[in-house]
Amino acid sequence: VFTRDAAGHALFEGARLDALFAGAHGLTTPAYVYSLDAIVAELDALRAGFDGAAHLVAYAVKANSAGPILRALAEHGAGADVVSGGELQVALGAGIGPESIVYSGVGKRDEELDLALTAGGPGILSIQAESVEELGRIAERAARLGRRAPVSLRVNPGVLADTHAHVATGHDEAKFGIAAAELPAAFALSTGSPHLTLVGLASHVGSQLTETTAYLDAATTLLRLAEAHQQALGALQFLDFGGGFGIDYGDGCAACPADFVRALVALVRRSPFADRRILVEPGRCLVGAHGVLCASVLMAKSARAADGEPARRWLMIDAGMNDLLRPALYGARHRIEPMASQPQAEAPRYRVVGPVCESSDDFGEAPFAEPLPRRVVIRDAGAYGFTMASQYNGRALPDEVFLRGGRVVAVLRGATVDAWVSGRLG
Ligand SMILES: Cc1ncc(COP(=O)(O)O)c(C=O)c1O
Numbered sequence: 001v002f003t004r005d006a007a008g009h010a011l012f013e014g015a016r017l018d019a020l021f022a023g024a025h026g027l028t029t030p031a032y033v034y035s036l037d038a039i040v041a042e043l044d045a046l047r048a049g050f051d052g053a054a055h056l057v058a059y060a061v062k063a064n065s066a067g068p069i070l071r072a073l074a075e076h077g078a079g080a081d082v083v084s085g086g087e088l089q090v091a092l093g094a095g096i097g098p099e100s101i102v103y104s105g106v107g108k109r110d111e112e113l114d115l116a117l118t119a120g121g122p123g124i125l126s127i128q129a130e131s132v133e134e135l136g137r138i139a140e141r142a143a144r145l146g147r148r149a150p151v152s153l154r155v156n157p158g159v160l161a162d163t164h165a166h167v168a169t170g171h172d173e174a175k176f177g178i179a180a181a182e183l184p185a186a187f188a189l190s191t192g193s194p195h196l197t198l199v200g201l202a203s204h205v206g207s208q209l210t211e212t213t214a215y216l217d218a219a220t221t222l223l224r225l226a227e228a229h230q231q232a233l234g235a236l237q238f239l240d241f242g243g244g245f246g247i248d249y250g251d252g253c254a255a256c257p258a259d260f261v262r263a264l265v266a267l268v269r270r271s272p273f274a275d276r277r278i279l280v281e282p283g284r285c286l287v288g289a290h291g292v293l294c295a296s297v298l299m300a301k302s303a304r305a306a307d308g309e310p311a312r313r314w315l316m317i318d319a320g321m322n323d324l325l326r327p328a329l330y331g332a333r334h335r336i337e338p339m340a341s342q343p344q345a346e347a348p349r350y351r352v353v354g355p356v357c358e359s360s361d362d363f364g365e366a367p368f369a370e371p372l373p374r375r376v377v378i379r380d381a382g383a384y385g386f387t388m389a390s391q392y393n394g395r396a397l398p399d400e401v402f403l404r405g406g407r408v409v410a411v412l413r414g415a416t417v418d419a420w421v422s423g424r425l426g
Contacts, residue, residue, distance in 0.1 A: 001290055002379060017377060034068075035290045059081065063286070129186070130176060135189045155221070243281035
């Protein structure tokens with residue numbers, strides 16, 4: 001999707017990015033640009049990996065909750081994994097049926113549980129319980145509403161994934177999932193309560209997994225557990241193996257999303273649960289590579305260094321950590337390239353930084369030749385980009401532009417500085 005024409009202009013789904021910002025749409029930077037075609041193709045490729053096995057791709061809405069993306073995914077058969085009442089409402093509003101939505105997260109409010117129990121009339125596919133205590137709360141809300149809540153147990157498989165500590169969720173120290181020692185109580189409560197129906201077992205080991213080992217270890221643990229409790233699992237409809245399939249941010253990625261799915265399907269087919277529906281909860285891999293953050297260069301800054309040391313050079317851009325938090329939050333690195341000319345690997349290197357008053361507002365180094373570019377592209381910013389954006393430092397939220405067939409089909413305008421000013425003044 002991200003290519004260049006002969007003159008070096010960045011092409012994104014066939015659209016010339018710099019022409020978008022000079023065109024009729026009144027677009028300004030910073031702005032995210034997404035390819036809906038590529039996102040849908042990514043979903044189709046992932047689903048092909050299921051090789052006819054009954055499945056649901058419950059897209060992790062937290063990765064990117066934009067309506068045009070949710071609608072496109074819904075049209076191609078995706079469900080949703082949500083982590084709040086707000087995400088649940090946006091998924092429903094975009095046309096994802098409640099029967100295709102699971103609700104994860106360690107702390108759900110009463111009103112959020114009530115919404116999950118009643119959405120669309122019968123409620124959603126499953127509330128993923130992350131503790132025995134939560135099972136009790138779900139049963140209580142269901143009793144008040146005169147309902148039986150469909151629940152799945154999100155198991156902590158005790159697997160430490162080889163990924164950034166902030167996104168490893170399946171190990172013993174993580175707040176996520178029901179620990180092995182608590183499982184007997186969780187099974188007893190979920191199968192014994194008149195207000196709960198145990199419909200699924202779930203796990204999620206972490207995000208940005210670049211090889212399949214940890215994912216398959218957790219899947220094996222989940223299947224063994226299901227086997228050990230087979231008698232209690234009469235109503236079991238699905239096994240949910242979570243998301244986490246990684247993408248290539250520039251350093252390579254050994255396993256592609258369909259590799260995870262193919263290996264998973266082979267495991268499930270060898271188990272006594274071959275007839276149950278397989279759920280996965282991918283977020284990043286469906287949208288990450290298919291969105292870019294476009295920014296303008298404000299100026300360069302240089303500082304003479306001590307004798308013998310090269311001068312320090314910064315490139316100040318108009319996008320900051322409030323627009324794309326991943327570098328500051330995780331030390332993540334994204335490729336940053338000039339928008340309207342070929343990148344030159346041998347050119348002088350600049351530290352690309354934003355205007356926010358934090359040292360961590362730093363996107364890392366990238367090479368830029370003279371004359372310096374007017375605009376730059378921050379690649380692979382489609383996941384955990386806009387959804388983590390804030391108005392910190394009194395800044396606007398970026399616009400979001402959606403392409404289909406190389407044409408702009410939708411624009412979501414970010415909250416303006418004026419809106420921030422009147423909101424703070426009250
Ligand atoms: C429960 C759960 N499911 C799915 C995901 C999506 O992960 P990813 O975007 O890496 O696929 C997450 C992300 O943290 C999660 O916590």
